[in-house]
Amino acid sequence: MRNRIRELRGEAGLSQGQLADAMGVSRQTINAIETERYTPSLPLAISLARHFSHSVEEVFDADA
Amino acid sequence: MQTLKDTYRRSRWVMPGVAVVLGAVFMVAQWIGGHPAAGAVSFAIMAVFAAVLVLLESRSGAVEIMRRPARDERARNIDLAATAFSGIVVITVILVAVMVQLARGEDPSPYAQLGAVSGVAYLVALVGMQRRG
Numbered sequence: 001m002r003n004r005i006r007e008l009r010g011e012a013g014l015s016q017g018q019l020a021d022a023m024g025v026s027r028q029t030i031n032a033i034e035t036e037r038y039t040p041s042l043p044l045a046i047s048l049a050r051h052f053s054h055s056v057e058e059v060f061d062a063d064a
Numbered sequence: 065m066q067t068l069k070d071t072y073r074r075s076r077w078v079m080p081g082v083a084v085v086l087g088a089v090f091m092v093a094q095w096i097g098g099h100p101a102a103g104a105v106s107f108a109i110m111a112v113f114a115a116v117l118v119l120l121e122s123r124s125g126a127v128e129i130m131r132r133p134a135r136d137e138r139a140r141n142i143d144l145a146a147t148a149f150s151g152i153v154v155i156t157v158i159l160v161a162v163m164v165q166l167a168r169g170e171d172p173s174p175y176a177q178l179g180a181v182s183g184v185a186y187l188v189a190l191v192g193m194q195r196r197g
Contacts, residue, residue: 028137
């Protein structure tokens with residue numbers, strides 16, 4: 001699923017590892033989400049969106 | 065207070081520990097069965113597997129998931145899919161073994177019993193999980 005995680009993480013000045021620690025997941029999981037190889041669960045998608053103060057729809061594009 | 069990181073740190077040693085304990089159980093079983101040398105080999109194989117889990121975790125995503133399958137949701141999903149795949153392979157092998165034994169005119173035991181156990185286990189899991197939601 002297309003998403004803006006990499007872009008938002010870059011704007012926040014966070015590394016993949018830092019975002020992973022904040023979300024309680026592995027760095028590989030953040031990388032897999034950014035490269036669209038893994039679609040996160042709804043709780044993780046909500047946590048990611050909240051972390052960047054956006055709605056889920058603003059971060060994840062279900063139609064792409 | 066116990067943190068998520070504490071839980072992860074402790075869980076890192078569960079799989080290597082299980083591998084070593086399982087190797088020791090194999091060794092004792094084979095020693096009781098009169099094959100101490102084969103038991104030592106079994107233990108060595110499991111000990112090497114445990115060492116691989118510890119030493120190569122940082123170099124391989126697959127080893128990392130083997131060492132900590134419950135680390136996060138992606139690891140759990142991959143572990144679940146890999147477990148389901150291995151189950152399908154084992155059940156397929158069991159069914160083929162039953163067919164071969166029947167075609168030879170021989171008793172399909174213990175393959176038939178193993179197939180029955182896997183079928184019953186699947187049904188019990190299916191009923192339980194669909195009730196859980």
